[in-house]
Structure formats: C-alpha cells, structure tokens
Amino acid sequence: MNSRQAITTEFKLKAGDFGAAGEASSQIKRILQQIGVKAEIARRIAISAYEAEMNVIIHSMGGIMRIEILPDRTDIFVEDDGPGIADVNLAMQEGYSTAPDHIRDMGFGAGMGLPNMARCSDEFEISSEVGVGTKIHMVIRYK
Amino acid sequence: MKLVEVQTVLRSEVLCGWENLDREIVTACGADLMSDVLVYTKERTLLLTGLTNIQVVRTAEVGDLMGIIFVRGKRPGPEVIEMARVKGIPLMLTELSMFDACGILHLKGIRGCSERVTRCEL
Numbered sequence: 001m002n003s004r005q006a007i008t009t010e011f012k013l014k015a016g017d018f019g020a021a022g023e024a025s026s027q028i029k030r031i032l033q034q035i036g037v038k039a040e041i042a043r044r045i046a047i048s049a050y051e052a053e054m055n056v057i058i059h060s061m062g063g064i065m066r067i068e069i070l071p072d073r074t075d076i077f078v079e080d081d082g083p084g085i086a087d088v089n090l091a092m093q094e095g096y097s098t099a100p101d102h103i104r105d106m107g108f109g110a111g112m113g114l115p116n117m118a119r120c121s122d123e124f125e126i127s128s129e130v131g132v133g134t135k136i137h138m139v140i141r142y143k
Numbered sequence: 144m145k146l147v148e149v150q151t152v153l154r155s156e157v158l159c160g161w162e163n164l165d166r167e168i169v170t171a172c173g174a175d176l177m178s179d180v181l182v183y184t185k186e187r188t189l190l191l192t193g194l195t196n197i198q199v200v201r202t203a204e205v206g207d208l209m210g211i212i213f214v215r216g217k218r219p220g221p222e223v224i225e226m227a228r229v230k231g232i233p234l235m236l237t238e239l240s241m242f243d244a245c246g247i248l249h250l251k252g253i254r255g256c257s258e259r260v261t262r263c264e265l
Contacts, residue, residue: 107176112178
C-alpha cells in the first residue's frame, strides 16, 4: 500500500440484528490480515469495531460504521440514529449499563463496551445528543 | 499444552475444528462476559464458557482465541457449530463444571489472563 492509498468500507448496522453482529468486524479483520497488519494491531482494531457494532445493535435504532484502512493507521467512524446518551461520562464508566437482561444473557451489556473501545484505541472521541444520536471516532496506529 | 491434550484431560467431546487440535495454548480464560474476554485475553488463549450463542464464536474470532470449551455439558446449536467450523475455531464440550475444568487446566500449568489490553488511557 503506498502512502496515498486507503481502503474504505462502510457497513449498515441494524438495530437488534444479533445474528449479524460481528460480521463487519470479521470482514475488517480479514482485510487487515491480507494486507499484512500485525496480528496484535489487527486484533485491537477488530475488538474496537466489534464492541462498537454490538453497541449500535443493542442500544440504538441502527446506524453505520465506516472503516478507513490507511498505510499507518485505521480509523473507525460509528454513527447511529439515536436515541443518544444523556450522560456520556457516566456511560464511559466501567460497569455502567442500561442494557436489559436478555442482552446480558448473551455476554454483553455489562457496561464494558465503551471503556473497552477506548482502551483498545490510540485516540477515542465520542459525542452524543439525546434525540439525535451518538458519534464515535477511533484511531488505531500500527506503531 | 496442545488442544488435543486439553481434550483428554477435560474428557471433552470435539464438536468441530479437529484439524486445529494441534494448536498450543499458553493461557485460558473462564468467562461468560464476552467484553471481559475481549479485553483480558492475549494470543494463544483458550476460552471456557457456559454461554453457547453465536457471540461466543464471534468473540473467539475477533480476539484470536485458540478454541472454546463449553462447560457443564452445554451444547451449542448447529448454527453456532457451523460458524465455528467455517472459521476453523475448535469447539469442545465437557461435562465438567467451570470451576473443575479451570482447576484441572491450572494444575497442568495453564495460567489465567490478568493483564488488560491497554492503549488509550480512560
């Protein structure tokens, strides 16, 4: 890949579609492996993307995830159609969750998603407006 | 320790992924919370879980896990086994409890994952 090339892919995420949850992250991981991104880095990108996918599918009314694979980093942009997070600082706290029991039964919804995304990325930004939606931007560098 | 040895000591039934039972594991993680699995596990890790849904296989794929043991005889559905088969992730089933299965592996020298993956400070 030369310095100008980028691979951009966009995925539609449907609210409540748990069967498809993880499909986008899995595709991204395959692309990263094919272009020779180190396994540990590809893993962090895939984890960030997977937690983001799960969040949109669990909590929102649907949204999109756009991934830009660049020569030195990968950017993950996630945007959902609401309902938005009233208190982002609270949502970033480990263990804080509004997920119902049936989500917890699947092994998610324990209030670890957003903190995990932040932990796996080199840069993490989140903004949210109640009634509008939530936007997340993550950057994972290869070095 | 190779997965094939894990199969023997945990008296497990192999559900899929025979071709990958020569994989070597270094650590193991016993959990039903997939977010914990994602953030605590490192490479060459085996997952022991009581959950049998499709997210367990996704978590193994995304997190580069070596294989999955379902404890206490919990059998996943055919769609879960099929997805793991396609992705080459070994699935095994043991009648042992989570505690006993983890204990046996620990006695054999397998250790847990206690360090988090950390990059961006919260």
